[in-house]
Amino acid sequence: MKLLKYLLIGVLFGIVMTKSEAISWYRMQEMFRFQSIHMYGIIGSALAIGVLMIQWMKRSQFRNVEGDVVVFNDKKRSIARYLFGGTIFGLGWALSGACPGPMFTLLGNGFSVFIVVIFSAVVGTLVYGMLRNVLPH
Amino acid sequence: MIEFISQAWPWYVSGPMIALVMFLLLWAGGNFGVSGNLRTICAMGGAGKHVSFFNYHWKGQLWNLVFIIGAIGGGFIASNFLSDPAELQISQATVQDLAGLGITFNGGLAPEHLFSWQSLTSLPGFLVLVLGGFLVGFGARWAGGCTSGHAISGLSNLQIPSLIAVVGFFIGGLLMTHVLFPIIF
Numbered sequence: 001m002k003l004l005k006y007l008l009i010g011v012l013f014g015i016v017m018t019k020s021e022a023i024s025w026y027r028m029q030e031m032f033r034f035q036s037i038h039m040y041g042i043i044g045s046a047l048a049i050g051v052l053m054i055q056w057m058k059r060s061q062f063r064n065v066e067g068d069v070v071v072f073n074d075k076k077r078s079i080a081r082y083l084f085g086g087t088i089f090g091l092g093w094a095l096s097g098a099c100p101g102p103m104f105t106l107l108g109n110g111f112s113v114f115i116v117v118i119f120s121a122v123v124g125t126l127v128y129g130m131l132r133n134v135l136p137h
Numbered sequence: 138m139i140e141f142i143s144q145a146w147p148w149y150v151s152g153p154m155i156a157l158v159m160f161l162l163l164w165a166g167g168n169f170g171v172s173g174n175l176r177t178i179c180a181m182g183g184a185g186k187h188v189s190f191f192n193y194h195w196k197g198q199l200w201n202l203v204f205i206i207g208a209i210g211g212g213f214i215a216s217n218f219l220s221d222p223a224e225l226q227i228s229q230a231t232v233q234d235l236a237g238l239g240i241t242f243n244g245g246l247a248p249e250h251l252f253s254w255q256s257l258t259s260l261p262g263f264l265v266l267v268l269g270g271f272l273v274g275f276g277a278r279w280a281g282g283c284t285s286g287h288a289i290s291g292l293s294n295l296q297i298p299s300l301i302a303v304v305g306f307f308i309g310g311l312l313m314t315h316v317l318f319p320i321i322f
Contacts, residue, residue, distance in 0.1 A: 003203045009161045010204040014211015016158060019142070019219065020151030023212070025247035026227045029235060032307075034315040035228040038148050043288060045152025046159075050293030053160060064166045075281065075291060075298040082194060082298050085279025086287075086305020092272025094313035095265055095321075099248060099284040100171040100277060103270070104205045104258025108212025109246065113254050117270035125175040130189035135279060 005065075017105040025097025032094050080136040092124075143219045145226065159289060167200050170286030172277035174198070174205050205310040261321055280305060 020042055031039035033134050054072060056062070061069050093099050096117055098106060103121065106114045128135075146154070159169040176191065177198045185192030224244030232242045240248050256262025277283040280302045282291060288306065291299025 003200060005165045006162075006200045006203040006208075007207040009158060009165060010207020011211040012154075012161070012207075013158045013204070014153060014208035015151055015211075015215045015219065016146075016154040016211075017208065019146040020148070020154070021145055021225060021246070022151065023229075023246060024225060025252070026225060026231065026235075026242060029231040029311075030228050031186055031316065032310045033228075033231055033234060035234075042152045042155065045149055046155040046313075047152075047292055048155035049153055050159060050289060051213065051295065052157060057163065057202045062163075064164055066166045068166070069279020070163050072294050077295045077298065079301055080253035082280050082287075082301035083305045083308075085276050085281065086302040087276070087290030087309040087312075088272050089280055089283065089302075089303075089314045090306040090311075091275025091317075092269045092274075092276055092309070093284075094310040096269025096273060097265075098269075099273060100175065100213040101205070101208060101283075103273075104171075104208045105212035106246070108209040108214075109216040110213075111247065111252055113252055113256070113266060116257065116266045117273075119272030119273030120267045121277075122175050122178050124271040124276075125172075125278045126179050126184055126188075126191075126274075127214065127271075128275045128278040129176075129184065129188045131181065132190050132245050 013101065014105045014108055017102055018109060023098065023102035023105050023109065028094060028097040078137060084136065139219065143221050145171070145221050145223070155289060159293070162204070166201075167271055169290045170201075170282055171205060172274075172283035172286060174201050175274050176278060177202055180277070238318055240322060 021027050022039065022042055027039055030036040057070055058072060064070050098114070098117065100121065103114050103118050107118070162169045175187070177195045180191040180193065180195035225246070227242065235242060240251075243249060249263050250256055251265045257266060280287065282299070283300065284306070287299040287302040292303065
């Protein structure tokens with residue numbers, strides 16, 4: 001039952017990603033060429049609501065369905081890992097036109113070849129894990 | 138109602154819906170960050186025996202895998218029952234720029250000649266699918282999150298590290314689009 005909630009939220013997420021066209025390779029190109037407000041509007045309006053929502057959750061000591069107060073941990077301060085890791089991510093995001101969420105949603109949209117993209121992303125994660133100690137963080 | 142939902146959603150509907158997904162995940166006891174699943178898949182596969190980064194209590198992350206399996210189902214439902222026969226309305230400038238690279242806009246979600254099984258045999262197709270996926274997985278874990286974890290969850294919580302990560306996402310994306318695309322395609 002606990003997991004069923006997540007399944008349903010996931011279904012909603014997949015529908016939102018598809019209907020918003022945020023899973024489209026063309027939409028990512030439009031974004032990285034600054035030729036439409038579409039993706040900026042999506043991320044911007046999600047953020048505007050998200051900032052207010054999290055402020056409200058913090059102030060009201062919002063409790064989740066399990067009855068626990070939701071805790072928001074601050075991320076560790078550093079520059080290297082976010083800047084370098086982020087840049088590598090961005091290169092892949094523009095090339096494949098998909099970040100991790102859309103990769104899975106595109107599978108459901110009938111693009112079966114995204115199995116290859118997801119597999120490659122898993123391999124990328126694995127290689128990061130192996131090189132982790134020698135990379136700047 | 139179904140017809141109304143079936144149209145392409147404008148950004149001012151989609152953005153708030155993403156915020157709703159984040160709210161529901163927090164309400165359910167989870168959080169919004171998709172790329173963590175890639176690490177979980179490594180851990181499930183036994184990578185923890187060889188690499189300590191994957192040696193953790195991954196069963197505690199099963200909820201996130203269930204979420205992403207739901208997202209596959211959501212994509213299936215949206216494309217089969219809520220689909221809009223109209224073409225994607227992308228900017229004419231983008232269509233022209235891509236035509237200049239030899240990529241035709243087909244009105245669908247992605248160019249077929251790059252996103253079919255056959256495209257794996259061409260160099261550009263191989264790079265898009267295999268290198269693209271690899272860089273996303275590698276970069277997301279190095280940066281500690283992807284679009285959902287940093288650009289939505291992290292920035293919503295006003296995290297400076299997430300802002301640096303998002304700046305990185307755009308440095309990489311702009312470099313790929315404007316410098317490397319003319320070489321690859």
